[in-house]
Amino acid sequence: MIPEIGQFTLVVACMLSLLQTVYPLYGVQTGHQGAIKSAKVLAILQFVFVSAAFLILSYLFFVNDFSVLYIAMNSNSLLPWYYRLAAVWGAHEGSLLLWVFLLSIWTAAVAVMSKRLPVESVARVLAILGLLSFGFYLFILLTSNPFIRTLPLFPVDGRDLNPILQDIGLISHPPILYMGYVGLSVPFSFAIAALLEGRLDSAWAKWSRPWTMAAWIFLTIGISLGSWWAYSELGWGGWWFWDPVENASFMPWLIATALIHSLLVSEKRGVFKSWTVFLAISAFSLSLLGTFLVRSGVLVSVHAFANAPSRGLFILAFLVIVVGSSLILFALRASTVKSRGRYELVSREAMLLVNNILLAAALIVVLLGTLLPLVHKQIGLGAISIGAPFFNRIFSVLIVPFALFLGVAPLARWKRQNIQDLTKPLIHSLIIATIATLLFLFIFATHFTWLALMGVFLGMWVFSTVGYELCLRARHRHSLFTGLLKLGNSHWAMSLAHAGFAVVIIGITMVQNYSIEKDIKLSIGQSISFEHYNFTFDGIEPLKGDNYTGTTGIFTVHRKGHFVTIMHPEKRIYTVQKMPTTQAAIDPGFTRDLYIAMGQKLPDGAWTLRIYYRPFIRWIWFGPVFMAFAGILMLFDRRYRHKKVKSLVDGENASC
Amino acid sequence: MLIKHKKRIFLLMPALFFLVVCIFLFKGLFKDPHRLVSTRIGKTVPEFTLPDLFQPSKLHHSSIFKGQKMLLNVWATWCATCYAEHNFLNKMANSDIYIVGMSYKDDRTKAIRWLKDLKNPYKITLFDKDGMVGMDLGVYGAPETFFIDSKGVIRYRQVGDISPQIWREKLSEIYKKME
Numbered sequence: 001m002i003p004e005i006g007q008f009t010l011v012v013a014c015m016l017s018l019l020q021t022v023y024p025l026y027g028v029q030t031g032h033q034g035a036i037k038s039a040k041v042l043a044i045l046q047f048v049f050v051s052a053a054f055l056i057l058s059y060l061f062f063v064n065d066f067s068v069l070y071i072a073m074n075s076n077s078l079l080p081w082y083y084r085l086a087a088v089w090g091a092h093e094g095s096l097l098l099w100v101f102l103l104s105i106w107t108a109a110v111a112v113m114s115k116r117l118p119v120e121s122v123a124r125v126l127a128i129l130g131l132l133s134f135g136f137y138l139f140i141l142l143t144s145n146p147f148i149r150t151l152p153l154f155p156v157d158g159r160d161l162n163p164i165l166q167d168i169g170l171i172s173h174p175p176i177l178y179m180g181y182v183g184l185s186v187p188f189s190f191a192i193a194a195l196l197e198g199r200l201d202s203a204w205a206k207w208s209r210p211w212t213m214a215a216w217i218f219l220t221i222g223i224s225l226g227s228w229w230a231y232s233e234l235g236w237g238g239w240w241f242w243d244p245v246e247n248a249s250f251m252p253w254l255i256a257t258a259l260i261h262s263l264l265v266s267e268k269r270g271v272f273k274s275w276t277v278f279l280a281i282s283a284f285s286l287s288l289l290g291t292f293l294v295r296s297g298v299l300v301s302v303h304a305f306a307n308a309p310s311r312g313l314f315i316l317a318f319l320v321i322v323v324g325s326s327l328i329l330f331a332l333r334a335s336t337v338k339s340r341g342r343y344e345l346v347s348r349e350a351m352l353l354v355n356n357i358l359l360a361a362a363l364i365v366v367l368l369g370t371l372l373p374l375v376h377k378q379i380g381l382g383a384i385s386i387g388a389p390f391f392n393r394i395f396s397v398l399i400v401p402f403a404l405f406l407g408v409a410p411l412a413r414w415k416r417q418n419i420q421d422l423t424k425p426l427i428h429s430l431i432i433a434t435i436a437t438l439l440f441l442f443i444f445a446t447h448f449t450w451l452a453l454m455g456v457f458l459g460m461w462v463f464s465t466v467g468y469e470l471c472l473r474a475r476h477r478h479s480l481f482t483g484l485l486k487l488g489n490s491h492w493a494m495s496l497a498h499a500g501f502a503v504v505i506i507g508i509t510m511v512q513n514y515s516i517e518k519d520i521k522l523s524i525g526q527s528i529s530f531e532h533y534n535f536t537f538d539g540i541e542p543l544k545g546d547n548y549t550g551t552t553g554i555f556t557v558h559r560k561g562h563f564v565t566i567m568h569p570e571k572r573i574y575t576v577q578k579m580p581t582t583q584a585a586i587d588p589g590f591t592r593d594l595y596i597a598m599g600q601k602l603p604d605g606a607w608t609l610r611i612y613y614r615p616f617i618r619w620i621w622f623g624p625v626f627m628a629f630a631g632i633l634m635l636f637d638r639r640y641r642h643k644k645v646k647s648l649v650d651g652e653n654a655s656c
Numbered sequence: 657m658l659i660k661h662k663k664r665i666f667l668l669m670p671a672l673f674f675l676v677v678c679i680f681l682f683k684g685l686f687k688d689p690h691r692l693v694s695t696r697i698g699k700t701v702p703e704f705t706l707p708d709l710f711q712p713s714k715l716h717h718s719s720i721f722k723g724q725k726m727l728l729n730v731w732a733t734w735c736a737t738c739y740a741e742h743n744f745l746n747k748m749a750n751s752d753i754y755i756v757g758m759s760y761k762d763d764r765t766k767a768i769r770w771l772k773d774l775k776n777p778y779k780i781t782l783f784d785k786d787g788m789v790g791m792d793l794g795v796y797g798a799p800e801t802f803f804i805d806s807k808g809v810i811r812y813r814q815v816g817d818i819s820p821q822i823w824r825e826k827l828s829e830i831y832k833k834m835e
Contacts (some may be wrong), residue, residue, distance in 0.1 A: 155734040278670065292681065312685045320678050327671035335664040338753070373676065374684045576785075 183215025455509025500626025507619025
């Protein structure tokens with residue numbers, strides 16, 4: 001009975017989303033006030049019903065109702081309750097329900113928090129969001145219904161959740177990432193509404209910005225959590241694999257980052273408007289494309305779900321309708337948009353344009369790199385795989401101008417910047433960055449490489465310019481200390497986000513250049529030494545968990561003769577699915593991680609082992625934490641707190 | 657006017673690019689879409705010794721796969737699809753196809769009762785209680801069927817059930833070609 005109620009609420013939500021599209025648009029056309037105002041009510045009702053469906057599915061997982069096919073396939077009564085709940089989005093059907101549930105959260109948020117906006121604009125935006133929801137509801141109900149039963153003959157117990165997904169990373173990472181993906185639908189809807197209305201002004205950019213920022217925060221956290229999960233759980237010891245599914249999440253991030261900056265210029269200076277709209281459309285289109293790539297199985301990926309082609313076909317059709325019509329609308333309407341602002345070659349506008357071009361270039365590289373294997377095969381050139389070396393090489397080139405400009409742009413003025421005025425700050429920053437780089441490498445590097453020098457320098461360059469710029473702005477009117485206190489939230493946000501980026505660059509540089517990886521064979525009692533560390537294999541113990549059994553290795557680690565830690569890598573076998581997984585032991589540290597993964601037991605009793613030394617790998621995840629925090633800081637900027645908006649519009653020289 | 661036209665064509669570029677991408681994505685959907693590639697294909701069945709389902713004391717060695725071509729069907733009583741598939745397996749067994757069954761992660765009594773109730777299509781039924789051999793074979797989930805030639809080499813792997821339709825359209829051909 002309960003699964004049928006779930007199905008029913010989902011159908012009601014689907015109907016409501018259609019109504020949410022049609023009725024408000026009719027209202028806007030005819031000027032019917034009641035119809036216009038209905039958008040908010042319908043959006044909230046839709047949210048209530050889809051939440052009910054989502055809660056019901058979660059409840060069914062919780063009580064182990066294996067008469068529901070999706071639950072029988074993806075859960076098991078032996079699974080701890082929190083993994084049973086996480087299993088809701090452990091496979092295709094449930095993750096789509098999660099997707100549309102999150103979309104309804106964003107929609108309801110727009111409905112509730114847009115009190116200051118003209119009701120017609122809000123009605124248009126909500127109508128477009130409703131249409132997107134409607135597409136996804138149809139997709140779920142027609143091809144991927146999670147409430148389908150296996151009656152009359154249902155299994156006594158379920159097939160269990162894919163063991164690789166039984167990790168804290170799974171509980172948190174997909175919902176957050178999806179929140180970001182789906183959140184991009186809001187700036188998308190704002191952009192489409194503005195195009196329909198024919199009103200692309202700075203007000204539009206101003207409304208879109210906090211929503212874009214919110215989605216971007218989720219994407220940033222989601223991607224880095226995913227990277228951290230891959231590192232700690234998958235047992236490969238890497239942090240990014242340029243896997244199609246990872247790329248699918250990285251592409252919207254690149255464009256969302258460009259969008260945040262471009263929206264800023266459109267809001268402040270009234271230029272780049274067509275470009276900004278295009279980015280807003282692209283960002284969400286890439287989210288949809290990502291969904292298609294993950295869900296259709298056209299590309300080979302570690303994350304691939306087993307799938308039916310009808311599903312891929314449906315998403316593709318949806319993709320064509322939504323993205324195709326948006327791009328055509330864009331082509332028709334954007335040609336009439338005029339930019340009023342003027343700016344010169346050396347100005348903050350120009351530098352932000354460079355930033356956007358580089359981000360777009362990065363996007364094209366990832367997009368082509370992801371899709372090329374598919375195209376290549378089809379035009380008869382045989383199967384190829386584009387691997388990490390391709391992406392790494394191109395990104396190590398693109399990052400150089402990107403980081404250099406990132407340092408300069410905040411120092412430049414809007415409209416026009418006198419080059420002479422920039423010389424002094426830049427030379428000072430250059431000197432500071434060079435000294436810091438050499439010092440850093442002297443302390444932490446084991447040997448010299450040009451790539452490491454360049455990478456660390458770029459990070460230090462961003463640090464020093466950010467610091468310099470802060471001092472400069474702070475001392476503009478006050479003493480340094482009071483000046484720093486008086487800087488707006490969004491100024492701090494910018495500095496913090498850029499510093500976070502520098503942290504990531506340094507992390508990546510150190511990991512890529514100074515990691516040590518040993519694939520070795522050790523018997524119990526033997527030990528191995530490198531990089532001042534000594535690892536001794538003390539023995540093994542049997543392992544028994546709730547739903548798995550296995551073996552634990554015991555390793556004692558010394559550094560220069562001093563005891564550091566004892567590490568316990570595990571080899572688990574999940575009782576239900578019989579899938580063996582490797583649970584690596586990681587000893588985290590601020591400047592280095594130690595990592596041991598158990599391989600096979602050899603006939604002579606020795607084990608194959610993988611031991612890694614990874615310097616500064618934590619920085620790759622610290623950086624995004626800075627960035628996400630910076631984003632949150634910006635959301636709390638005064639300009640976005642409604643009460644004071646009027647008195648403070650553009651009153652501050654704040655920037656992001 | 658001309659400039660405006662040029663601008664419009666320029667602005668249409670993303671839409672065109674998107675269209676081209678979609679064509680490739682569309683074709684990609686039908687190219688060898690979801691076959692799970694097993695690393696075992698082209699290799700012999702891994703070494704194992706498993707007890708018989710009906711007589712726990714009787715052990716079968718992996719050498720049973722040599723001598724004639726056959727199917728290895730992995731099944732379980734907890735699997736609804738296996739139930740759906742079972743009838744057709746009986747029919748295949750009647751038309752002289754040699755099928756070895758492997759009871760996968762299951763309860764012995766339940767499995768025996770299942771075969772008594774639904775008829776037994778298997779010449780031999782192995783009992784893989786904790787799925788260790790299934791793991792070596794790379795079994796993804798039940799039901800799964802391996803096509804093994806007379807030299808004991810795995811030639812094909814069918815993930816999911818064998819329906820009369822799939823058999824007619826695809827699998828019977830593969831089976832015939834095997835030696």
